Amino acid sequence: MTETSALPRPPRLPRHTDRLVLRPLRHGDEADVLAYRRRADVCRYMPASPLDDISVRTFIADRTGATKIAADNDFIALAVTHHDHVIGDVMIRAGQLADRQAEIGWVLNPGYQGRGFATEAARELIEVAFSELRMHRAWAQLDPRNVASARVCERLGMRQEAHLRHDIWFKGEWGDTAIYAMLADEWRDRGQLRSRRS
Numbered sequence: 001m002t003e004t005s006a007l008p009r010p011p012r013l014p015r016h017t018d019r020l021v022l023r024p025l026r027h028g029d030e031a032d033v034l035a036y037r038r039r040a041d042v043c044r045y046m047p048a049s050p051l052d053d054i055s056v057r058t059f060i061a062d063r064t065g066a067t068k069i070a071a072d073n074d075f076i077a078l079a080v081t082h083h084d085h086v087i088g089d090v091m092i093r094a095g096q097l098a099d100r101q102a103e104i105g106w107v108l109n110p111g112y113q114g115r116g117f118a119t120e121a122a123r124e125l126i127e128v129a130f131s132e133l134r135m136h137r138a139w140a141q142l143d144p145r146n147v148a149s150a151r152v153c154e155r156l157g158m159r160q161e162a163h164l165r166h167d168i169w170f171k172g173e174w175g176d177t178a179i180y181a182m183l184a185d186e187w188r189d190r191g192q193l194r195s196r197r198s
């Protein structure tokens with residue numbers, strides 16, 4: 001089997017960062033998740049509708065087993081926890097496995113925004129994508145009006161590769177899509193630079 005055709009191994013979970021634990025979503029997380037995913041402002045730029053008491057159960061149930069990439073279009077969904085509270089969730093989605101592309105995404109409870117938690121969680125997500133899943137490229141797509149999300153990409157060192165004009169009919173209007181990306185080699189180079197400086 002070549003490197004490109006080998007299935008990625010399941011990543012080691014949970015993931016610990018300085019301030020956060022990233023772990024699989026599980027039954028019992030409904031109230032914490034609903035606290036932010038029920039909000040229209042949180043969902044404004046996401047391809048998702050606000051959840052309610054019923055749909056949050058399906059949301060969690062659909063993601064409890066999303067912990068590995070074993071087939072085309074599989075995804076990993078993780079709760080972002082801080083002091084045992086779920087303050088957000090993040091995901092890595094593979095397209096065609098052979099392409100080794102990892103789409104990454106994030107959402108954070110507004111009560112925890114502005115403290116660098118999303119960037120900290122996303123950095124760990126990229127680490128999982130490159131070091132454990134052996135992906136070749138990590139990328140994110142977002143509405144260019146979503147400045148906070150674009151800033152997360154920039155803080156991670158991702159490059160804006162595209163701004164597609166009116167490529168999507170989104171929530172009742174034509175929307176634009178910005179694409180940000182980074183290659184595994186670029187991530188490793190940044191790591192080497194950081195350790196050389198320290």
Ligand SMILES: CC(C)(COP(=O)(O)OP(=O)(O)OC[C@H]1O[C@@H](n2cnc3c(N)ncnc32)[C@H](O)[C@@H]1OP(=O)(O)O)[C@@H](O)C(=O)NCCC(=O)NCCS
Pocket residue numbers: 041042043045046105106107108109112113114115116117118119120141142143146148149151152
């Ligand atoms: C996108 C989203 C996750 C970004 O959250 P965020 O809190 O702005 O991002 P971070 O957690 O990385 O925090 C960054 C902010 O904290 C500040 N900060 C404080 N301490 C920090 C630290 N230790 N490290 C980094 N940033 C820090 C930064 O200066 C920055 O503030 P600024 O944007 O005013 O410059 C959030 O806006 C969100 O959930 N939005 C709704 C869902 C959504 O749209 N998801 C994306 C779909 S594409």
